[in-house]
Amino acid sequence: MQTTQNVNQWFKAAKVEDFPKNGGACVKYKDQQIAVFNFSRRGEWYACQNMCPHKKEMALARGMIGESENEPKVACPFHKKAFSLQSGENINxxxxxxxxYPVKVEDGYVYIGLS
Ligand code: FES
Structure with missing residues (x-):
């Protein structure tokens, strides 16, 4: 679950305009790939691991974002497994x-909260 309480570092990922509206992009932090989503339709940002747990594909940043009962989610482009962008749980x-990961936007930059 994303919460800013445990954040001990905000990683400056990229500029806001580097992320497509209502879409995702992958950023690297050390050896980790993190999928960042600009859910502009909801005016919200989300981030999660880029690796889909199903077949370990580095794919979630290229997934389709949407909602299920008002819960934001991303569907993996490979076999459409959907994950909550809030809890991370596999919905289907x-x-x-x-x-x-928590995300914040400040002065035109997107930051990812790491703990
Ligand atoms: S690899 Fe993501 S759903 Fe199969």
Whole structure:
């Protein structure tokens, strides 16, 4: 679950305009790939691990974002497993949850909260 309480570092990921509206992009932090989503329709930002737990594909940043009962989610482009962008849980299957990260936008830059 994303919460800013445990954040001990805000990683400056990229400029706001580097992220497509209502879409995602992958950023690298050390050896981690993090999928960042500009959910502009909701006026919200989300981030989660880029690796889909299903077949370990680095793919979630290229997934389709949407909502299920007002919960923001991303569907993997490979086999359409969907993960909550809030809790990280697999909404339509039994896959393990993905790690989600808090996101903040300041002065035109997107930051990812790491703990
Ligand atoms: S690899 Fe993501 S749903 Fe299969």
């Amino acid at each position: 299957g039994e896959e393990e949850a993905v790690t989600t």
